[in-house]
Amino acid sequence: MEIFRNCNLMYVPSLLIVGEKMVKAKSPSIEDDIKVIPGNSSLLLIAPHGVSTKPKDDINTDILTHEIVKQLGCCGIINDVFRKPRKMKGPNLENKDLNLYKIEQAQMHPTFLDEIRKMIKPPGKTLVVWIHGMKNSSAKTEAKNKASKFKGRADALHALIGFGQGDSPKTGEPKNSFTACKETANRFKNLLTEYGLTTILTRKNASNFRGRHEDYMNQWFMNEGYKRSQVESIQLEIREKDFRDTVDNLKKTANILSKALSGLVIGIKP
Numbered sequence: 001m002e003i004f005r006n007c008n009l010m011y012v013p014s015l016l017i018v019g020e021k022m023v024k025a026k027s028p029s030i031e032d033d034i035k036v037i038p039g040n041s042s043l044l045l046i047a048p049h050g051v052s053t054k055p056k057d058d059i060n061t062d063i064l065t066h067e068i069v070k071q072l073g074c075c076g077i078i079n080d081v082f083r084k085p086r087k088m089k090g091p092n093l094e095n096k097d098l099n100l101y102k103i104e105q106a107q108m109h110p111t112f113l114d115e116i117r118k119m120i121k122p123p124g125k126t127l128v129v130w131i132h133g134m135k136n137s138s139a140k141t142e143a144k145n146k147a148s149k150f151k152g153r154a155d156a157l158h159a160l161i162g163f164g165q166g167d168s169p170k171t172g173e174p175k176n177s178f179t180a181c182k183e184t185a186n187r188f189k190n191l192l193t194e195y196g197l198t199t200i201l202t203r204k205n206a207s208n209f210r211g212r213h214e215d216y217m218n219q220w221f222m223n224e225g226y227k228r229s230q231v232e233s234i235q236l237e238i239r240e241k242d243f244r245d246t247v248d249n250l251k252k253t254a255n256i257l258s259k260a261l262s263g264l265v266i267g268i269k270p
Helices: 061-072 112-119 136-144 182-195 216-222 247-264
Strands: 017-019 021-024 034-036 042-045 076-079 126-132 159-163 199-201 231-239
Touching: 021 126, 034 061, 042 061, 042 112, 061 076, 061 126, 061 247, 076 112, 126 136, 126 216, 136 159, 159 182, 182 199, 182 231, 182 247, 216 231
Parallel strands: 042 076, 042 126, 126 231, 159 199
Antiparallel strands: 017 021, 034 076, 159 231
16 A cells, blocks of 8 residues: 655745736745745655746746646645756856756755655655756657657647656666656656647657756666665656646646646545
8 A cells, every 4th residue: 555655844935826927925934945845745746947037947847836736735846046057157056056957966955855855755655757848849859750659740749758768868878777667657648648738758869858867867766776666757848838838828737737647646636
């Protein structure tokens, strides 16, 4: 029987709809750091690139992730402060320039990795989903690639799933490094597609979106010695058009993911 655990961590400010925009309620104590949300730790959603001020990283993934966490009552970590370092700039904690999806830079943050460890601590199993945003053009490129085996118009592909498939982009090692069971990845793909977010598994020879790079956080659990019986980790890439670009579309996408995840993880219900 699945054992659920509660994460007793940090309060996150609620999101408010003002006109056509979603804004965060002010909370000076945590406004300048990651937001950690307690909940059912059978599921942990993380938005590592959710900076909400210009220049934005993965646009509106912070709002999307918060809405899903609120609906499902699961654990969440939202980064809406630290942005990926721009060209000619190196990582800098003080300047809030950190890519929290790169392990080396995540290690520079004083609490990020520790908060993840708390949420996946036994007993029980945790599914971790990294909520990312990809460009509309990237979705079309993957749809058009023959190796993707996508059947349909290029603009009909909405999302990609990476779980460590294919060769290592760092060393060229010719084998998969799965961070989730194939059955989990395929089931998630099918549920998302059924509910309106047409999704495929990223092709094995893609240059990105596979969750395969040893230096990125999707592989961190494997690097740390966690078994898939303890933690499964999935990188989810969602295009912006029609899914992350307006308040209504964010609500729609949150509902889709909530239904898919509740069908995937025992004990999680919207």
